[in-house]
Amino acid sequence: MDQELLNKVVQGVRDELNKTTPTTSSDCPINCATSITEFVGTAIGDTIGLVIANVDHELHEKMGIDPKYRSIGIIGARVGAGPHIMAVDEAVKATNTEVLSIELPRDTKGGAGHGSLIIIGSDDVSDARRGIEVALATLDQTFGDVYSNEAGHLEFQYTARASYAINKAFGAPLGKSFGLICAGPAAIGVVLADTAVKAANVEVVSYSSPSNGTSYSNEVILTVTGDSGAVRQAVSAAREVGLNLLGSLGEQAVSTTKPYI
């Protein structure tokens, strides 16, 4: 067995290990997830979307959810937190729902970052379901500027108008432009944060590091607000530097889906 063949196999296995397995309802045989009323759908990053029409009273209290929301929508993933916060931000803009909680497990399946568990609330389950559907449908876009290689990942997000999910997660002002710059290993994120704030006239909303503001993830995350053009410029400048720096630790980092910024 020659080296070339071995390399091919190794690549095949690596691809296999890295690939995400989005499934749609139509893939399911009888008696699987689609038979569960609570199931909404799945998406990239081992993301699952769910609803509960009428949360059990005792559980409701243990979860610490405001009693006025009978119905909840749930979106969670093994891989990704920023993309999910951005996607839920779009969902609450588009539907009659509110963000109840955002929790960030230390995950990404052995990667440097977070997974996510986000709960939205509504009076009626059809609103919660619609919100989760919108969020699931938005993930392909919000994963667009997540780049990764074998050593780590970079994440960039931008919106012209931050809504309630972004506000809850980062404390960013509502209705204003918002940008997120993130890198793991965290060391790269320190330089990207400096690059971003020097590239344009933006205001820092939050700066998080492994032991301060993350769930001990190996990331530095900077969020900024300001004039729309300035925020974009800050994010773009950091992205260029980030791709070069992460590339020094392995292969060229590639987009998870398709860059949108």
Add this chain to the structure above:
Amino acid sequence: MDQELLNKVVQGVRDELNKTTPTTSSDCPINCATSITEFVGTAIGDTIGLVIANVDHELHEKMGIDPKYRSIGIIGARVGAGPHIMAVDEAVKATNTEVLSIELPRDTKGGAGHGSLIIIGSDDVSDARRGIEVALATLDQTFGDVYSNEAGHLEFQYTARASYAINKAFGAPLGKSFGLICAGPAAIGVVLADTAVKAANVEVVSYSSPSNGTSYSNEVILTVTGDSGAVRQAVSAAREVGLNLLGSLGEQAVSTTKPYI
């Protein structure tokens, strides 16, 4: 090299990467673990069982162990926390030992959950050793309702009579029926918790989520108590829904050993 062969190799490698490597004393050559007096044995989940006959005085204090326990038994794993808590619960029922500490690292080797480090104390090292032996021997059973696929895992536990390990870990009442429902990614766990409490007349003992009660694991863990039949029913109902939901993110999840509930 055709696709089928590649698939076979990929499967072989995946099996290899996933497999646990339990070893027994008899596998060891001279000068290995069996030559260490502290070594008791190993089990599934990269679990190791150890004892210290007479813990060094200064270390004893730094570890925060009650000075009255000269001897300690130690069980720890890379993969698994619930199975180990349940196994130690049986151990303290069966031996003259007490549970001193339960710590849950964020681990599972890239998975969504915890590893474990549990310390039991005794006056005599033979009791500690016996306790650890019982715990190691019980793990095959307590891993029985741990199901996993490439996207995550489900865990279910049940006992008719909770003892001191379960009490210390979750605050469950002693001597009563106890059930545990857990899923990672955490989103699935939210629905399973709701399913469980709706399925039978049980009382919630604890509800844990990534940033509240876990070590930032990507899990929701519900524990319940109540009438024995009701607890079993709650656990079974959640298990059925869980297998369907986790299956939507990948292959059908399979038991680690053999279901016992």
Add this chain to the structure above:
Amino acid sequence: MDQELLNKVVQGVRDELNKTTPTTSSDCPINCATSITEFVGTAIGDTIGLVIANVDHELHEKMGIDPKYRSIGIIGARVGAGPHIMAVDEAVKATNTEVLSIELPRDTKGGAGHGSLIIIGSDDVSDARRGIEVALATLDQTFGDVYSNEAGHLEFQYTARASYAINKAFGAPLGKSFGLICAGPAAIGVVLADTAVKAANVEVVSYSSPSNGTSYSNEVILTVTGDSGAVRQAVSAAREVGLNLLGSLGEQAVSTTKPYI
């Protein structure tokens, strides 16, 4: 395809998955990391070294860095915390820099331990750069007594004279001998800690476990100080026991580079 060939492939893939990819500036084409002024170099463990000549004023404040340090050096890794603390300890001895912060993400790419993010400060960027260069160059040595197999890792460190990084990370006395004993899974570390303090007349500086002093890593970490010969003896005794115990969970654990103690 016979079993032997499959085994060979599996081994090849495992090697591939485990291997670190150190790169040097000379590997880089135009427009990569070397074109970034902040880039210093990379090393084992997915380590990257960086500098910022003049940290942005607003970011400086958000990072909580003492305003008197205009320039910072940054070293961070996906795999390894002890080796990096030891390497930065040598760097601050050898250069005109100070340790500003040490953060330990829960990482090691699916392993049991930490990654790292360490920031040093200086008046002049050339000092920060020199400090990071020294640290990067020292990592091959400080990874020498890091041993690992498929089940976990062991780490041992020793220096005759602890400086400011060791002092900041563990509270060890300056200018005295220092030893570090670490194992994951944590259970093994408990026995190694006991072995170390019984093997020689040393004083315990710190004892850390998954939920107390680590970032929920699956490790127990003991640090000791005392007479130089005693510290070495404590570390050596723990190393011998550690290699036997970790070996019980898999293959014989091997050094990452070349043992130095």
